[in-house]
Amino acid sequence: MAYLVLARKYRPQTFEEMSGQEHVVRTLSNALKSGQLAHAFLFTGPRGVGKTTSARLVAKCLDCVEGPTATPCGVCAPCVEIAEGRSVDVIEIDAASNNGVDNVRDIVEAVKYRPARDRFKVFIVDEVHMLSAGAFNALLKTLEEPPEHVKFVLATTDVHKVPETIVSRCQRFDFRRLTQQQLVAQLRKVADAERLAVSDAALALVARSAEGGMRDALSMLDQVRAACGDSASDAEVAEAVGAVDAGAVGRIAGALVGRDGAAVLAELAGLHARGQEMKRVAEELVRHLRDVVVAKLVPQAPLDRTDAERREVLAQAEAAPAAQLTRLFDLVQAAVAEVKVAEQPRYALEVALLKACFLAPGAEVQELLARLDGLGTGGGAPRGGSGSALAGGTPGCAAGTKPSAPAARPSSTATAAASSTATSTATSMAKAPAPPAAPREPAPSPSSGAKDDPAAPAADRWRAAVAEVERASPALANALKHAVLTGLTDGEVAVRMSPGMPLSTVERRRADIEALFARHFGRPVRLELAKAPPGAEPAAPSPAAAPQSLAQAEQAERAARTSRVTGAARAHPGIQQATRILDGEVTKIEEL
Template sequence: MPTPYLVLARKYRPQRFSDLTGQEHVVRTLTNALQSGRVAHAFLFTGPRGCGKTTTARILARALNCEKGPTPEPCGQCGPCVEIAQGNDVDVQEIDAASNNGVDDVRSLREAAKYLPARDRYKIYIVDEVHMLSGPAFNALLKTLEEPPGHIKFLLATTDPQKLPATILSRVQRHNFQLVPLGKIVTRLREIAQAEGVAVSDGALALVGQQAQGSMRDALSLLDQLFAAHAPGGEIGEEEAAQALGALDRGIVAGIVSAVLRRDAGAALQGIVRAYESGADFKRLADELAAHARNLVLATLPEVRQELPDHELRGLAETARGHDPAQLARVFELLQDAEEDVAKAATPRHALEVALLRAVHLAPSGSLPELVEKVDRAFAKLGGERVAPPAGARLQREVASSARTAAIAEPPVPNGAPPPVAEREPNGAPQSLEDRWRTLISAVKAARKMSQAAALEKGVPLRIVPGTVAVGFKSPNDALALEDVDSRRGVEAAFAGVMGSAVKLVIEKLPAEAAATSLAEEKERAKGERKGRRLQQGREHPAVRAAVEVLGGEIEDVRDLGEE
């Protein structure tokens, strides 16, 4: 017995291209190809589930095999037309790659492809969810696609074209199916309701359409569900539809978000009570609240067109007008976060209530100076002193450019370059190899040979003995600046100045996995450590914590003033 939900979808399955809803661009291309007689031997239909890919493949099969064809208008009467619609035409085979990985089907397909069609014009293979084919099945399919016999057509469909090998993609004519727009779904639902003799209000049809989220197949299943729950006679209204489909009353959702925007915690929580009494699932409610907040944000952007019924669009625009766009965006963000919290929570209702209270109390309203004022107040409450003016000014600038980065002042850190030898060791030569190496590099810098000094910093000192300085490099590229004779002489002269006699610079290749670290690597590591320390200090700084509380977001980076 077929499931009752498929009844309408089967009964009203499109039989002709002109019956397809919302895929006009695909229909146009296919119709033109059929009229001009230039039909590819392999098609790939991609797009979300339930938007008509397989249905289109069946119509195309009829168009190709109709006794009066090939024609964009198959007759619907002849043997091929009737049998393809019933799914039992000997020359049209449907393979569902999702059910058995299709490898045997595709192998037998290769065998069968050698023979001419039994009756029809073409042998047609419709492969649904083709991305689910196993590797060997892909190879078998590819072999047939490489040298397609003239009597074979492939109609491939997938929701996930990224998973297809490029070798397949390059051999098919691709058509992208789209989610069906709400308006078109509602129009089609209205036609079907009329044909079925059931009165359904526009609000109820819109609700069904919204729940279907662009899938015509889902829309028809939901309409089935609605009809099944309806006692004969009378019109199906929005409330009845909401109950039958387990949908949330839009009024409750809109009411809660409005209460949050008005900062009315009582009304927001009262909305939760109403939702609970109407049997709402809190996870679903959280999703709907975030979706509604998003719609409000979009309503402030005139260039964005929303697929919603007119009366809803008007309501959204009216609500959005009364609020600062920044506040709307912040509430959207908080409710979006709430979706996740509620999904993970042991008591979803409490998680949702906490999220709403956060949104009521924390979502900012007002201008940037007001926000900075608020940060200062929050900071004072935490027991800190008022932020010093330069840091405050800095904070304001940072907030203006990006609310995700905050900066605090920190005493300048020495930049790591070694001081001149004389300052360091007034009474004698430095002892360790590393210290002597630093001294030598300082001398090269003092001689203004900066690129050579930078190259030496990437090397590892191996030997510093009278007459010879040997340096190892893991990557030969790092030593490029030391290769020409002039560079070397300059470096050797600087070394000689420190060591008191002529020196030869020897460059050696080190294995890449050598444990020794160069000065440059050492500096890089120290910099990373400093940065981690600063980030930690920044996160713990009371002023920063106050700012995060008020503005939301997190501390991603801390920079020195003047470091840009």
């Protein structure tokens, strides 16, 4: 007798034998028991998860001599013939090669005739999404109102290609990918029945390579037996299915967590000698580190792994802080893209993993801020903790260097700048909150009556008057800020407009400005406007000369404030100590 592959030999013959599709089995069984079975079904899902098998089971349940029933006998003539694919009343059609209108017309004609022997005539259309638009249209009427003796079961892996008019006429069932545990459990049953000596780790490797498909998993197990016989080691199984050895991936992850570069190189050399593709090694390592990070951050989250693999993942999650694990994941994830385009993928992956090994351990941002605050106050970096990026451990860093105590406690401005600098590793960026502006002459409190102080300098009186205008109209105040004060007497304010500001802009609102000035000065005030000389340019603000306008004065104040902030930040002892420890430099300082 010809050899029957495992995928066909162990195809489920009852709904109870179906694995991983409990929601489909439950719904179909209830419909069969109650007699409320639809006339058309649409089975959709990935390859090899049981769509065609379920379609044949539906046919067996309908045409069994004891049916319709959810538990066909499996021994009667209809059950046997349907299982063997030779029943005259169960017509299986491959839409990939029979996708034309004429093929659908044959179905429409066959629907008119009653079954030759069985209770129902069942049409199973596989890969239905391959039908042409005309074929779908020809099937619509028959699919919506078939005779009582006809049932349709449509199966597809690309349901989005099936027209909505077809989907709406069927009961849709979405088949899921099988989990690794479900695949391993089924593979173990098949291996024991076939007397194959393979470990659970080897079966897990086969299940992982199958990507959720039972048919793929059984086909790979067939390949393993053909390559290795009835007994196979884990390495032989990995070589037979062309997969990356999960044990080697776990050992590489453990070496990364333990900062053991020699072990990383040894494992990569072994995988390379066995012909493993470095891109796949990197991808499997990313998958493994993802599970480690999840186990660390969300311990209650389920992991699609065997018990032995889950114990290894949990042990690695406990061996390092979360910041270090997420940093390792980021570095290896970036290495996947580098390996894809590298001319020497092995060397690219080796260097990337060594960099992940020997860079300083990661630390939380809050921890780094606390340490730099300690540097700024002379307390030094606190010992202990999960990541000691600032205390040493990075080649080229001054490990063990104690920060010198500052002569005086730094200002809050510089301390804030030092805290922001801690977030940079190679290049430091300091951010310092802006200190309050230089003290101005306080304006009199708003009350009924004048707000002007006649004893104050003219420049301060003018600034207070413009501030009064700004509260009512920011646009008018902006025009006045660019004007130059030329005279300020008891009843008159004389200004010369800026060359870039048209005189008409202020002239139109003269009455409003004079009313605001009158309220501020406590007496009627006339605004005298003058044009700037033709071709005149506004003088640039200079520290030695007084500014000509309020806008220039404010610009000079901002420049002075920025200079003070940047100077204080660069001179701060904590920032100077951080740049020495991190071997970096301050390239940019931002005011908050």
